[in-house]
Amino acid sequence: MSASPTILLVEDEDGLREALSIVLRRAGYEVLETGSAAEGLRALERSAIDVVVTDLAMEQPLSGMGVLRHTRQFAPGTEVLVMTAFGTIENAVECMRLGAFHYITKPINSEELELLVARAVEHQRLVAENRNLRQRVQEAYRFENIIGSSPAMIRLFEQVTRVAALDTTVLLSGETGTGKELIAHAVHNKSPRAPRSFVAINCGALPETLLESELFGHVKGAFTGAASTKKGLFEEADGGTFFLDEISAAPMSIQVKLLRVIEEKETRRIGDTRSSKIDVRLIAASNSDLQAEVAAGRFREDLYYRLNVVSLRLPPLRERREDIPLLAQHFVQKYASRFHRPTHSIDPAAMRMMMSHPWPGNVRELENVVERAVALGSTDLVKVVDLPSEVSRAESEGSDARAEGEIRTLEEAEREHILGAVGRCGGNLANAAKGLGIGRTTLWRKLKRYGMQVEPEEGAAEA
Numbered sequence: 001m002s003a004s005p006t007i008l009l010v011e012d013e014d015g016l017r018e019a020l021s022i023v024l025r026r027a028g029y030e031v032l033e034t035g036s037a038a039e040g041l042r043a044l045e046r047s048a049i050d051v052v053v054t055d056l057a058m059e060q061p062l063s064g065m066g067v068l069r070h071t072r073q074f075a076p077g078t079e080v081l082v083m084t085a086f087g088t089i090e091n092a093v094e095c096m097r098l099g100a101f102h103y104i105t106k107p108i109n110s111e112e113l114e115l116l117v118a119r120a121v122e123h124q125r126l127v128a129e130n131r132n133l134r135q136r137v138q139e140a141y142r143f144e145n146i147i148g149s150s151p152a153m154i155r156l157f158e159q160v161t162r163v164a165a166l167d168t169t170v171l172l173s174g175e176t177g178t179g180k181e182l183i184a185h186a187v188h189n190k191s192p193r194a195p196r197s198f199v200a201i202n203c204g205a206l207p208e209t210l211l212e213s214e215l216f217g218h219v220k221g222a223f224t225g226a227a228s229t230k231k232g233l234f235e236e237a238d239g240g241t242f243f244l245d246e247i248s249a250a251p252m253s254i255q256v257k258l259l260r261v262i263e264e265k266e267t268r269r270i271g272d273t274r275s276s277k278i279d280v281r282l283i284a285a286s287n288s289d290l291q292a293e294v295a296a297g298r299f300r301e302d303l304y305y306r307l308n309v310v311s312l313r314l315p316p317l318r319e320r321r322e323d324i325p326l327l328a329q330h331f332v333q334k335y336a337s338r339f340h341r342p343t344h345s346i347d348p349a350a351m352r353m354m355m356s357h358p359w360p361g362n363v364r365e366l367e368n369v370v371e372r373a374v375a376l377g378s379t380d381l382v383k384v385v386d387l388p389s390e391v392s393r394a395e396s397e398g399s400d401a402r403a404e405g406e407i408r409t410l411e412e413a414e415r416e417h418i419l420g421a422v423g424r425c426g427g428n429l430a431n432a433a434k435g436l437g438i439g440r441t442t443l444w445r446k447l448k449r450y451g452m453q454v455e456p457e458e459g460a461a462e463a
């Protein structure tokens, strides 16, 4: 982005205009000055302006209101600050209605002006950045709805395209929530088998006997409860792709039978004496290290080698943090439209926290966090307060992913909650105490106990 933001100052009173211009230049801005609304509009057409600061009541024919209208219409990315004379509050309200960023009453206080201009510039940049991000999501290297522009993901997309055409068995590995199931679908959809069925089964979700009868089917009377003959899923998938999710959870007896399906290309219903030929492409996924399972004697080595003809690894989200903004923006759009919410982007502070969170649940966790923030948020931006504490805590505490199921003590929870509140109030203890519903002295005492350096406050005798 360009070095210093450009401010267009429109003010017909020469002395005031010069004074304000000096204030703004000293604050580090590029300043264009004009003495009339008409000149201001010409400047707006010629140069890229970040923020317009305009007087409201100027000589006709064009007033500051005209500058505001024109800017909102023809340069919607530029923010407008309006200067009004004291006592003309109706005008100020009207300006806000027309889309002014804010108004400032005369006489102008230079600190207030600097502050408002800084905020307008920040807002302008945020909006521009988000527009840019939205555009990139639209144009993103979208691969079967899989979002990713990190080198690791682009390499993966290329591998998927290549592997899809080969008709070999594929082993997908990666932590939970990294997108293994999405990739399995993509391999099928990009393959010549795409018009045929894609059948998936989670080997960890069913007890052994049920899993077996689901996979291979059974004949009538094969076991108690087998009232009629049932086709197995392998037969259903004939001609298509068969996805064995959580393969490491398959019991040994099933592993033997899977090996048979691969080697003989045939399947046999439970209780049947005949086998039938099938033609399926196998894709297996595991979120644990299958090789370690082999070493531990829990997974058949021969099956492992049969499955592992081509292996694709899905990198955890923390190894491709550059994908986080695109993914987060993608999910904001997805859930805003699903829940009919006005949310359109993510506040920079919230984004910083998302960037530093370790995401042990990977993309699934990120999706859930955004879904919740969009559903519960009260503004059009996802803000820090909309994030769950484990995410909003990430920045201050580094990436100490806590083991699941470990219980925090009350004191720990209180400490984090309090530090979080103080952080969100920008260190303003009075506001933090109010938000927490405790007295300032109580807050001050607790902070001291938690080792926070705090200055004793004036009036700290109350509560």
Ligand SMILES: Nc1ncnc2c1ncn2[C@@H]1O[C@H](COP(=O)(O)OP(=O)(O)OP(=O)(O)O)[C@@H](O)[C@H]1O
Binding pocket: 145, 146, 147, 148, 174, 175, 176, 177, 178, 179, 180, 181, 182, 183, 287, 327, 363, 364, 367
């Ligand atoms: N790159 C991505 N782009 C968009 N959505 C994604 C991406 N990766 C994962 N997701 C979403 O995250 C969720 C988890 O993905 P998926 O079910 O494929 O993970 P998985 O690796 O199979 O996890 P598990 O091992 O827990 O089964 C899904 O809702 C999926 O749509």
Ligand SMILES: [Mg+2]
Binding pocket: 180, 181, 245
């Ligand atoms: Mg899965």
